Amino acid sequence: MTWAGEGWTNAARDYHAHRETVQSRAAPFPFVLPHDITLEPKAFLIDGFVGAAETSAWYGPPDGGKSTVVLDAGCHVAAGIDYCGRRVSQGAVLYIAVERGAVVQRRLLAWCRHHGQMDIPIAVIAEMIDLRTGLAHADQIIATAKAFAEACGLSVAWIIIDTLNRALAGGDENSSKDMGAVIAAVDGIQRATGAHCSLIHHVPVDRTDRMRGHGSVLGAVDLTVRVTKEDKTVSVEADKANDVVEKPRFAFQFEPVKLVRDGLAVTTAPVLVPCDAPAPQGPPLQTRP
16 A cells, blocks of 8 residues: 555654654653662672673583583582682572483582582472573473572572573574573573573584674673683683673583492592682672572
8 A cells, every 4th residue: 555645644643643642651761870879799609700690601512511510610609618719609509401401410419429518409400491482481490499499498599501502492593583582581580580590502513612603692691601621621711701800710620429339330420620729718708598
């Protein structure tokens, strides 16, 4: 249909009248003036490394040890013990193992036995989730975090999603729409729970030193951590870190922990041992109520 003359004028008038009506009903966004800003020290789950109530992406090659690295850090937060000499803010941790749930549970058990910490507030969810096509699973994660907090008496401080690709549920990693939907879901989980939310991600098949897929993840998160392995040494390095001037770097080696023997077969799982064990830095930063 072609609009001309009086028909076009009436249509334009109706449109602008409608916009004025909608705008008159819209509530303004809250805003803050400089003299109203109250600054508080930046809160950390791991001092100078993992910020509280933020988002992060941990990435590396398939055999680089990234899942073990994030699980190890999460266990230190749940146990309230120093991480490589850095104080932690203790809180409950929810590890969503969208892939290899049984492997994650063995690694968790190995960590607890190795450190003598069998009763720490960390839970594993070994379920398929879809954060791309709807909010049902995001809402379930929020509900689980609340239920877990009530059960253990600590608020959930860290939610780890392993991996981004599986949470994408068949979506295209190179699509801004698909990746944007996952980012929006994670942001909703973070806002609803107040927890730090981490995505474990991959590098391209050629092992280029960057995260695989669309760059929206890099722009959306507060922290990116690159995990690499050379020979027996696992290197963990903060890439992007908001409000952190000196970006931390750590080095670990794997150590096997025997879990069960069945005849001659022994089931083991790896734990990380720091290459340089620093001295403790005092009591935990705080315990999240």
